[in-house]
Amino acid sequence: GESVGLHLPTLSVQEGDNSIINCAYSNSASDYFIWYKQESGKGPQFIIDIRSNMDKRQGQRVTVLLNKTVKHLSLQIAATQPGDSAVYFCAEKNPGTYKYIFGTGTRLKVLA
């Protein structure tokens, strides 16, 4: 069945370093992808999205890369800060549908 998974369940990075969180998706028909950040006790918060007709999109301190050839998505966070500590989820959506499929998440720990 369809699935979205993550390579690294926990990622620890030093404050100030760059972080890269990876995600693999299985449905090649998915045309829209989102990264969410979830802090403890809160609902997921939208970070950045990308459509399948793009391979890179940049936001403030974040960049999402999409490699459709290998069905891989990554989130890069520049100059990681303590406030970036959270669980990060990727989600995919197929065209013409409303259902988002979420991965299990990666916990990012920022070390002072």
Next chain:
Amino acid sequence: GAGVSQSPSNKVTEKGKDVELRCDPISGHTALYWYRQSLGQGLEFLIYFQGNSAPDKSGLPSDRFSAERTGGSVSTLTIQRTQQEDSAVYLCASSQASGRAGGQYFGPGTRLTVT
């Protein structure tokens, strides 16, 4: 404006009792989603509303689960005869329309504990 709100924030109930979870989406958002998140897990899709209609209820785990939406706004998720495996955080999200860019806006969730 206000974001998505959910109530209660925490609910502890005894096995076998019924519970109702409420979601107030962002005003004007026509699409509304319910998800369940177990500890350390991702989000499990439960049901989607477009307006007051639920085109897809396939994510509801059993016939003990039901949901409704009235006036294209507030939604209620009802769990009858709760079981311990129902314990989880129930998240609601809304968006302007399904399939549009910008993703979904999530509420803080209701943490349900069945004892």
